[in-house]
Amino acid sequence: MTISERSDGPSPALVPAKKHDGEALLKVTGLRKHFPIKKGLFQRQAGAVRAVDELDFEVWPGETLGVVGESGCGKSTMGRLITRLLEPSAGTVEFEGRDITHLGVGAMRPLRRDVQMIFQDPYSSLNPRHTIGTIVGAPFRLQRVSPAGGVRKEVQRLLSVVGLNPEHYNRYPHEFSGGQRQRVGIARALALNPKLVVADEPVSALDVSIQAQVVNLLDDLQQELGLTYVIIAHDLSVVRHVSDRIAVMYLGKIVELADRDSLYRAPMHPYTKALMSAVPIPDPRRKNAKSGRILLNGDVPSPISPPSGCRFHTRCWKATELCGTTEPPLLEVRHGRQVACHHPENVDDPAPPDAALLTATKEAFERLWTGDPAGSEPMR
Template identity: 80%
Template sequence: MSEDDEPMTNSANSEPAGAATGTLTDPPEGESLLRVSGLKKHFPVTKGLFKRQVGAVLAVDGLDFDVRSGETLGIVGESGCGKSTMGRLITRLLEPTAGKIEFEGKDITHLGVGGMRPLRRDVQMIFQDPYSSLNPRHTVGSIVSAPFKLQGVQPEGGVKKEVQRLLEVVGLSPEHYNRYPHEFSGGQRQRIGIARALALNPKLVVADEPVSALDVSIQAQVVNLLDDLQQELGLTYVIIAHDLSVIRHVSDRIAVMYLGKIVELTDRQSLYGTPMHPYTQALLSAVPVPDPRRKAAQGRERILLKGDVPSPMNPPSGCRFHTRCWKATEVCRTTEPPLVPLATGHEVACHHPENAPDQQPGDTKLLRLADGVGTAG
């Protein structure tokens, strides 16, 4: 954005703090913009004519983390681990079952539609599928201008001029204003979704698999665009992905999820250099290395996890990864490890983390060697 591009004006922004608009002051760089504690989302499973609840899918089952102003937090994990559900919870597109969500110090956990409306300016989401997230009956101009109309914001120079400027910011042409989504490629559609998310100058952008549906060459363009926009506009990102190469390129800190829980959280260099949770090690070992000589130099062997991911309706007792872990002991089966900070700076939920003293040093009998127990090796 050039110096001539002034931010949009809105008469509501002149109201004092605490007014009905919900406008909050910007936190200093590095302070927590978003704080999540004990966050849970359980989807009920019903059966029969009277829809009697017979169980629940524990999609997200107790998350604790914060997102600092100006950083990018990456969320990785296998399909079905609860990443997308978590993204919809922190943007309040889903109602949490339990826990607390604070945005700039304000509790937004159970705000209704009216209470969340002013906060939609500050919290936006980029959806996974660029083909279904855009209304095929609306033009690009109508799609990107929708946030202005919904929030009652009148940009300087008019809505059309601002939309055309946003299209240029994301690498599209102003002439695309009157075109329809079906006239664009997948990468261009994702850029339209990004322009819509940036329309109201948000403080936090949650990107749910922003490049998973795109070709590899287009993925690089969109990832670089997100990085450039962060530097230019001072955005804070939560990026959800299963591609560890993408997450490594864009993230400052990375959280690894497994069956609705965070098992490791640390900065990018520490996670890729010295992973401490066995599940993180298995994920990183599966990242393809194009140069065989480089792969041999790294000395990292592929770790094949045995068995399937357990059902989120009936997760294992204790550590949820113990049924597939080659380091699991009896305490892993009976006691759930807390997510605790270690001296290395990692936050790890593991009784026997790599490259660190065990939380349970006296428990050394491996489950995979016990008689009648067929756990992973």
């Protein structure tokens, strides 16, 4: 039985995915990046690190696409490919319907206004010898844009938008804390009113309390400026908090792509399920509930010689012979839910058909996750 047959069943999604009218802001088809490895006496190409392999997805205007996965899954490479900091080995990247896959540096320049990037490390991504004003104002000079009221005024406006004191215009990065630096990086990314912002681990270098400030800031900016985000992160809780739709990557492939709520409520790919169950829950009362945790064996295999068939089959508890031989394609199982698995989870469960059941499930979930409210009295 194949997945497409199953998806014909009368099971509507728990939460229907948003309808997208018109054109995708970013459309990626068959995107691939292989880094060659050279070996031997004559330095022949002996193989390749298959960092990103055949990705297909769209990013719709105004949404946040979260990309989550463990180290080596290719999520950062993907970010660099769609912002064209790297040249794809194959496939196409379309921005607003225009093919930008192989545009040269010159032809990319006008597009750099529309696509901006926020980096992980606020310490190394800001030039220590430039003032904050110079850093945030650089996009104007590079793109030869003169904003109304002058660059200085505009930079100060941007600084206050991201919650920094505009009077800090002449200070240097080392005078700021990690969270403030990340705000500077965000101000720089916003300078030219981009349409798409790609953020690679924007909060993972920050402390918990600061992380929350930056997450909220990104949220506010999206509301106010109508930005579209692609947020790449390894932290599942952060990704869930910020994203509308989420792509889960494993070894260079998207294994599941779905809207946030259905993904977290009922993950279909075993890897998604394992990944979510591995996150430590900040509640000691659930310590004993950890028996339900799925502990994956071993480590992520090498992207140089990924496993045959389904790349996850070496660590998957549901793997069958089919998984070792045939690679499952990323198929739409329900409206807005794509999964690449021969034996997906949570598919045969009949979804609640009406609103009453939906609330009931939600309540059941709450009880399950937070523990019985009757037991919340501390033990003395």
